[in-house]
Amino acid sequence: CEKDLEPTTALLMPKTSGLVNLIDKACEKLLETGGLAFDYEKGCWVLNKELALTTNINFNNPASYYEVLIARLTNEELILLTYAAAFGNTFWFEVVKTAIKNERLAINLLDQLLHKGILMPAGKHGFYAFSEMELASFLLRNSPDASLQEIYLSIIAAYASIPETPEMEEEFFVLLDKLLNVPAKYCKPFEQMLWKGIERAQKI
Numbered sequence: 001c002e003k004d005l006e007p008t009t010a011l012l013m014p015k016t017s018g019l020v021n022l023i024d025k026a027c028e029k030l031l032e033t034g035g036l037a038f039d040y041e042k043g044c045w046v047l048n049k050e051l052a053l054t055t056n057i058n059f060n061n062p063a064s065y066y067e068v069l070i071a072r073l074t075n076e077e078l079i080l081l082t083y084a085a086a087f088g089n090t091f092w093f094e095v096v097k098t099a100i101k102n103e104r105l106a107i108n109l110l111d112q113l114l115h116k117g118i119l120m121p122a123g124k125h126g127f128y129a130f131s132e133m134e135l136a137s138f139l140l141r142n143s144p145d146a147s148l149q150e151i152y153l154s155i156i157a158a159y160a161s162i163p164e165t166p167e168m169e170e171e172f173f174v175l176l177d178k179l180l181n182v183p184a185k186y187c188k189p190f191e192q193m194l195w196k197g198i199e200r201a202q203k204i
Helices: 008-014 020-033 050-053 064-070 075-085 093-099 102-113 135-141 145-161 166-180 184-203
Strands: 037-040 044-047 090-092 119-121 127-130
Touching: 008 020, 008 044, 020 050, 037 050, 044 050, 064 090, 064 135, 075 093, 075 102, 075 127, 075 135, 093 102, 093 145, 093 166, 102 119
Parallel strands: none
Antiparallel strands: 037 044, 090 127, 119 127
């Protein structure tokens, strides 16, 4: 690790939008050109500003990056990710698995996406997160309204079908907060189902 990270951070952040995979690519490029090298005498990484500034590491195009990333996914992987994205950057897999109505497929897809580095464990058992923080919002922005409506309503129905336990209290309120911020046009046809969820929350 560099003793002073500020010069490298100042160089990388504007050119990568802070995206982990893009930072990795930029660092690989800097290593190739000698812009970043390990100083064995000092025992740390050293930035060669002159070489670094002449190295093309301008990867600051998140939309293009995400489009390429998504193009490498199977349709089934993309569907699971879009369901997960409805929760934001972090999601509870139990609900996503129930919503897509195919437990074995959901588990296999989760394993694939973890292996590809698209998803990662979120610390709490059963919770996962997108490795790139903006990917969830990118997926939602680029999904048709009809698909989003089906996803949101499937999530509401999935949660209503999960047995009540004391352990799920916190997860319920996290989900409820997400659902109450869902655009009204997606939930209006199923207002009764959503209110049922709210009544259930009040009983917990």
